[in-house]
Amino acid sequence: MTFDPETLGQSRNDLAEMLRDQRRRAGKTQTWLARRCAMSQTKVSNIESGKLTPSLLDVEMMLEALGVRESIAAQIFSVARTANTEWQDHWSSRRRGLDKKQNELSRLESASTEFRFFLLSMITGLLATPDYVRASIADVPGDQSKTIAKKLERQQVLYDPKKSFTFVLTEQAVRWPLLPPVAMAMQLDRLASVSRIPSVRLGVIPLSGYLPERPLNTFTVYDRKLATVETGTGALLLRDRRDVLAYLSDFESYERYAAFGDECRELLSEWSVFFTRQR
Template sequence: MVGEVRGVNRAQLGAALRALRQASGKEAKSVARSAVMSASKLSKIETAKVAPSAADVERILTAIGVSDEVKAEYLEAVRAATTEATAWRLVRRMGVHKAQQQTRALEAQMTLLRLFQPALIPGLLQTPEYIRTILSRHDLGEDVLARTISARIERQQALYDATKELHFVITEPVLRWRIVSAVRMAEQMDSLASLSRLPNIDIRIVPLSARQQDVASHAFVIRDDRTVTVETVHAEMIVTDPRDVALYVHKFDGFASMALSGDAMRALLEGIRDDFLREQEIS
């Protein structure tokens, strides 16, 4: 059956998704709502007016309730296009808060996450003040900003789901990058230390003192060894070819192997926190 699905084009894929939905007896509005997209977008996907991403197809199939076997077959078909890119201007047009909701839907389905971040505290680990400062730079407008902050905070519920295994590798300069005030940065360090004690979370820090064997060129997120999300200046890219995903897994493992973890990692966080607190006292 995999061979039958692999060669589908956009029209065939759209028709197949529509047939699966109709066979399930579920209405388009219900499937669209569960897939975190508009009914209009679902209609355009089903009628081949819009090319769905792998994430779109996965959310639709999950909402329909197909078997894991059927889902795997159709995802293999859509991954024939190995890399998808969505410009940030299109994300803003859609609504940044909706993008956060879509990411939350992906995170709800995954069981293993590996995230490498050389620039910012990962969104799932950010304190509310850190989140507000980061998102405020996008000129969203107060209403959209509030909804986007709320959506990101809601995503953090995944941290407390014992069925998920979450691994974070952060470079030390991220912890010293002055995103918020010194006292707020100190709070962020304490939050990271606290979260690192959760049994399903592994937070590691690549120290500046470590001899580097690789280049921390950009952030990326690996979900279930199946997809990689890469954020660039102009767009977000989704990588799905297994050969490319394996490259990112190898890169992640390399940085994780030289990073501090456990008590050593928390000792580094404590030292950085104390530096921020001393700076606050002096000022």
């Protein structure tokens, strides 16, 4: 299915109106529909008012309970899929202020328990040294001191024993020389240190050997509810269960090729020495 970026994340109200209309056409109350779908009446009300985006499973149950014709149901499903996808472009984030984006990520991390990061080309902020964080947003004009401080503050979530993190980084993500050699060596030492945190499982995929996979994007999966996919100009936020499960499956595939534990730290040490010798 092709999405128009201008409509992503803006279809919740359309979906709410369509579902509300179908219920009224069927002559049913919210209480009746809630009972048939094993939902609360409050949830149905929030869906119909646009306050809550229903999952595709929610929509399927509601349409089936209301006996909606197949042709109309297909149209509603199309809108529901769009409503479960959000586009966040870099320009809008920069206009609002990157520190606001850090607040959003902090809330998301607070609400989630299990995290899976696949890092194709760069090291994520949760793993970065202050120098790396600063370099990663060096192209953004203006004073970014608040953003840098909030990125570093977010790293405390790694020490929460109630959460679990799995990071899979490609060798090119680890070794891309975003910083001068000595600073890069310190960044690799930081990765090795983080890999010893009890709640963290950190692995790297070396370029040597045979790798029949073909990753295209950096992505993160939060629990089994949300997948965020990075592109060159923004990020897609996917809430459709099929999308999330697809990225979970991709993550598990890449994870099989990664080195963890002592083997990972040996590779990081080897690459750190490489940078140190470049002084």
